[in-house]
Amino acid sequence: MFKRYPFLFSVLLLGYAFLYLPIISLIVYSFNESRLVTVWGGFSTKWYGELVNNGPLLDAAWLSIKIGxxxxxxxxVLGTLAALALVRFRNLRGHQSLGVMVTAPLVMPEIIIGLSLLLLFVAMEQLIGWPAGRGQVTILLAHVTFSMAYVTVIVQSRLAHMDRSIEEAALDLGARPVKVFFRITLPMIAPALMAGWLLAFTLSMDDLVIASFVSGPGSTTLPMVVYSSVRLGVSPQINALATIIIGVVAMAVLIAGVVLYRKEMRKQQEG
Structure with missing residues (x-):
């Protein structure tokens, strides 16, 4: 490949290096003896030990994982329902409006979403007394607002290209629509659901701007803690925590890939 397309291969290598070298550097410096994250002082795992005793950082990480x-x-759940409505009920009144409202968060700047949700939560608290202040509930509602749009697009694409003949055959044989959905449709769109779940979790863990608007005292997420600590210098404990998260995510992706690969091989053998 390199001999036939040297330029494209070089660009590909540069792109991967640009993406993954900073991550590798972060992992390496999480085992750095020195407190300075850019000066190598020898191999050490002491920052992982100090991370265990860092209550605020661990609390923020646990809050982000829980909300995510x-x-x-x-x-x-909501994105799948919206995708079903958009794909299976095209003649429904308000179909176009629903499509616009669902996909609007995809192109809306995060600062606009955060500010508008903050104003909404303040108005709701004044009118009905809920949500009482800003905290975990408001962060969760805000994250669902924009994450649902990404899940809807993924599931909608899978439903639009799915062969409906199996569903129609089951309905002709007397199966109820609910049973057809859980026994046939749901397994067929399971990869899209898994991809949507992982993407929504990642977006929630990564969000800083919107969470900064709708959070309150005692509800500081991990990105907010990391961003605030950058002003005083990044602590090696953050590198250690990031390395643990990268390891867990890599393991989850690997397991998901193996499961999907075995499922595909089983289908090929049965076919």
Whole structure:
């Protein structure tokens, strides 16, 4: 490949290096003896030990993980329902409006979304008394608002290209629509649901701008802690925590890839 397309191969290598060298550097310096993250002082795992005793950082990480998991689950449920409405009920009144409203967060600047949600939560608290202040609930609602749009697009694409003959055959044989959905449709769109869940979780873990608008005292997420610590210099403990997160994510992606590969091989053998 390099001999036939040297320029394209070089650009590909530069692109991967640009993406992954900073991550590799972060992992390496998480084992740095020195407190300075850019000066190598020898191999050490002491920052992982100090990370265990860093309560505020661990609390922020746990809050982000908890909100991310709940956000991903709710986004998959709501996004799947929205995708079904957009694909299967095209003649429904308000179909175009629903499509615009669902996809609007994809192109809306985050600062606009954060400010508008803040104003909405303040108005709701004044009118009905809920949500009481800004905290985990408001962060979760805000994350679901924009994460659901990404899940809807992924599931909508899968539903639009799915062969409906199997569903129609099951309906002709007397199966109820609900049973057809859970026994046939859901397994067929399972890869899209998994991709949407992982994307929604990642978006929630990565969000800083919107969470800064809708969070309150006692509800500081991990990106907010990392951003605030940058002003005083990045602590090696953050490198250690980031390395742990990268390891967990890499393991999850590897397991998901193996499961999907085995499922595909089983289908080929059965076919």
């Amino acid at each position: 998991a709940m956000n991903a689950t709710l986004s998959v």
